[in-house]
Amino acid sequence: MRFTVRVTSVGDGWRADVEGLDDASVQVPEWAQLDAAVRALVGTSRGRGSRTSSSTGPTADARTSRAAAPMGKDVAVDPREARAGRRTVVPTAAMALAVALVAGLAACSPEPVAVPPAAHTVEVRDLHEHTPLLTSPDPAALAVAASKLVFETSPVVVVAGLGDDDAAAALSAVTTALRAPALLADGSDDRGLRSEAARLGARAAVIVEEDPAEVAAETGAAVEPSATEAAVRAAGLRVVRLDPDAVVPGGAADGAGAAPGTEGPALDRRRLEDLRADLGSTLADAEPALLTEVLALVDPAPGQEAALATLRAAGAVTRDVPGGDPGASGETVRLLSDAQALTVVGVGPGFADPATFAWQVAAAEGGQLLPNGSQRVLPARFDAVSARVTDPPERALVSTDDASPDDASTGTASTGTASTGTASTADPDAPRVPALVLRSATRLWDAGPDRTYLRSETVESLTPMVDAARRAGRYVVLNLEGGSIALLDQVRVLEPLIAEGGVGVFVHPEQRRSGAGIVRGGSVDVAELQAVVDYLAAVVTQHGLPQVLLAVGSLDSAVHGSASLVARPQVAVVDGRVLGVAR
Secondary structure, three states, X not given: OOOEEEEEEEOOEEEEEEEOOOOEEEEEOOHXXXXXXXXXXXXXHOOOOOOEEEOOOOOOOHXXXXXXXXXXXXXXXXXHHHHOOOOEEEOOOOOOOOEOOOOOOOOOOOOEOOOOOOOOOOEEOOOOOOXXXXXXXXXXXXXXXXXXXXXXXXXXXXXXXXXXXXXXXXXXXXXXXXXXXXXXXXXXXXXXXHHHHHHHOOOEEXXXXXXXXXXXXXXXXXXXXXHHHHHHHHOOOEEEEEOOOOEEHHHXXXXXXXXXXXXXXEEEHHHHHHHHHHHHHHOOOOOOOOOOOEEEEEOOOOOOHHHHHHHHHOOXXXXXXXXXXXXXXXXXXXXXXXXXXXXXXXXOXXXXXXXXXXXXXXXXXXXXXXXXXXXXXXXXXXXXXXXXXXXXXXXXXXXXXXXXXXXXHHOOOEEEEEOOOOOEOOOOOOOEEEEEEEEEEEEOOOOXXXXXXXXXXXXXXXXXXXXXXXXXXXXXXXXXXXXXXXXXHXXXXXXXXXXXXXXXXXXXXXXXXXXXXXXXXXXXXHHHHXXXXXXXXXXXXXXXXXXXXEEEOOHHHHEEOHHHOOOOOOEEEEEHHHHOOOO
């Protein structure tokens, strides 16, 4: 015999109506008691009139079991929805509890349904992704995302009200001390908090706020639970309160809870002992195995405290990266290169899309720095000389601090600035970048045997000068004068050199001859330049290189539609004039 069970949240408990059995019903205070109560009801009510019964039971840990009561795989009831006052029909022989509910004398036998119990241990998750991102601008959503990323189960969560700055220090300290995730309550009906607490199997919550009773005693007002407490109770969690003043600033010796290796707020040890006593058996049975070799890079922003506390509680090490670009700082590059972390998490609004962040981390882990001390070409104040493969390296690479026309055999030495992608006056604050502009393709007046109007140097002939310049700490720019072939075809043959890192290219659309899709020379469409940008970005990403320079002769006038050029973070596009060298 099969029955339909309707489960409804009523007051502080649950009501189950068994249809098809003389409309029998039962009401219990705890979700975990429903299975036994309905079984008993079915067994005693079969063939009798309708009946309503109530049951009471232990309310300490059991009170929270309904928050974590998981569903059988063929059951459609969700206790979180029921708590919101929804009625859910369960038209199967199984209830949403530990085993199938089957009624009848001998007609059916119960089918076990595997259900994970409420959490008694803290388990962190295996992070299979190397470069996950946490970039939500909403602090509450960010906290939930951090919890989902690093925690599998936790019997306790730490909760503060969204926007409660006074609770931030204590929230961070207690989260680390208890090795528990931190969440933010956004009002009394916070479904995100309820959902995450249920996923974790949480049974209790430490609320970081002043005790409403103490506040009421001081003000003479009636005692009313806060919205944060209401949200926690709606999630079916036992409430334990911690006052925000329970912190010892600066990780003092008599405090506990600051993340290892960091300076930060810690809990007063006596307060922590009292808190553990209040939580009692709800706490994890044993110390958890924490994450190892997980580094969280943080673009600091308001409201990140809960998310960062969660990451630290799980074992991650945090490091500030203002702006969200690991390659912009040589110090951060060295950190990533030395650490070779299993997982690098990006936290904050400044971090780019997942693909870009993955490249940034891979490049930083490679450890290569450009002459300006970072992995970004710009801003830069170029101190450049030009050279040919036939020039002696010792002369081509001579210092140009006192540039003069005497450097004639290596071209004109000059200084320019690139900070916005266009030519500009020298910026004394921009880092000086010594550069070598190496002639790699030379224009010819006749078409030549390959009909390109170019004499191109081979990779083999260019390599000695490129290697010497890189050893001398110069950025290398391969200068490609224009001919009758597409810009991309010119650049592509130089990939073995570009793939070494610290090597950019200088193309000349203003010198382009007709041919390869161009009817009239002297300019190109933006699509031809875009192909070069996209190609260079792919090479940089594939090889985990620092950003590459693409200098473009007469960028604004010789590229039709240059304003629509799509930027790629792997490529710094500048007008060729910033190099300040003769063609």
